[in-house]
Amino acid sequence: MTKLLFIRHGFSEANRLHIFAGSTNDVPLSEQGKKQGDTVSAFIAKNYAVDRILSSPMKRAQDTVKRLAETTGLSVETDVDFVEIFGGEWEGKTFEEIEKISPKEYFIWRNDFGNACPVGGESFSKLQKRVSQAAQRVAKANAGKTVVIATHAGVLRALLAFLKEIPNQEVKNTTWVTNASLTEIIYNEGKWTVEKESFADYLGDNVTALPSNI
Numbered sequence: 001m002t003k004l005l006f007i008r009h010g011f012s013e014a015n016r017l018h019i020f021a022g023s024t025n026d027v028p029l030s031e032q033g034k035k036q037g038d039t040v041s042a043f044i045a046k047n048y049a050v051d052r053i054l055s056s057p058m059k060r061a062q063d064t065v066k067r068l069a070e071t072t073g074l075s076v077e078t079d080v081d082f083v084e085i086f087g088g089e090w091e092g093k094t095f096e097e098i099e100k101i102s103p104k105e106y107f108i109w110r111n112d113f114g115n116a117c118p119v120g121g122e123s124f125s126k127l128q129k130r131v132s133q134a135a136q137r138v139a140k141a142n143a144g145k146t147v148v149i150a151t152h153a154g155v156l157r158a159l160l161a162f163l164k165e166i167p168n169q170e171v172k173n174t175t176w177v178t179n180a181s182l183t184e185i186i187y188n189e190g191k192w193t194v195e196k197e198s199f200a201d202y203l204g205d206n207v208t209a210l211p212s213n214i
Helices: 013-017 031-047 059-064 066-072 095-101 103-111 124-141 153-163 168-173
Strands: 002-008 052-055 076-078 146-151 182-188 191-199
Touching: 002 031, 002 124, 002 153, 031 059, 031 066, 031 182, 052 059, 052 066, 059 066, 059 146, 095 103, 124 146, 124 153, 124 168, 124 182, 153 168, 153 182, 153 191
Parallel strands: 002 146, 052 076, 052 146
Antiparallel strands: 002 182, 182 191
16 A cells, blocks of 8 residues: 655645746745745654655756655655646736637636636646656555655646546636645555545645635
8 A cells, every 4th residue: 555645745835926826936935925834744754654755857846845854864866747837828928818818728727727728738638647647657666555646736736636536527617726725645456545635634724725726
């Protein structure tokens, strides 16, 4: 049995400014996001025996589990397969700007995420294939271990849809996980079980989430 503890990064400067950061804009955590990272790190250190810490190469993901690495003495290993969806022409732009320059594509993004593709970027289907294969690779390579993976909202939305066998046309009915939330997934003899999804009770009143219209 392998236990994968997926952590969405804390509230970032891109979140604060409503910017599509994607996989090329290495924006930092906001001060609030740093506090969220410290809180989720403390929760995991107290409740789990962690064997490895993996992270998207993005600073906002790595910094979310920085305190966990310090507490456990483990290093943060980067894995590019857990980076956020590549937004193509949308990267670095505000969502308001994206809606103006790509109204049709952005409408699909907001209303039919399972069939969405940023202009010049990575489609939902390609993202889902990437992250599902990465999760399987890590799970099989770490049998009997507990692995923390710091990643992004798009990655987790795609992965959860895969694990729950939600067809692309129904992904629009799923939601984004909250910042610094815990999604706990068990892999055992080829079977997946979602134990926790977007769990963030430990954050108290410091919970933040993507607006529903993004």
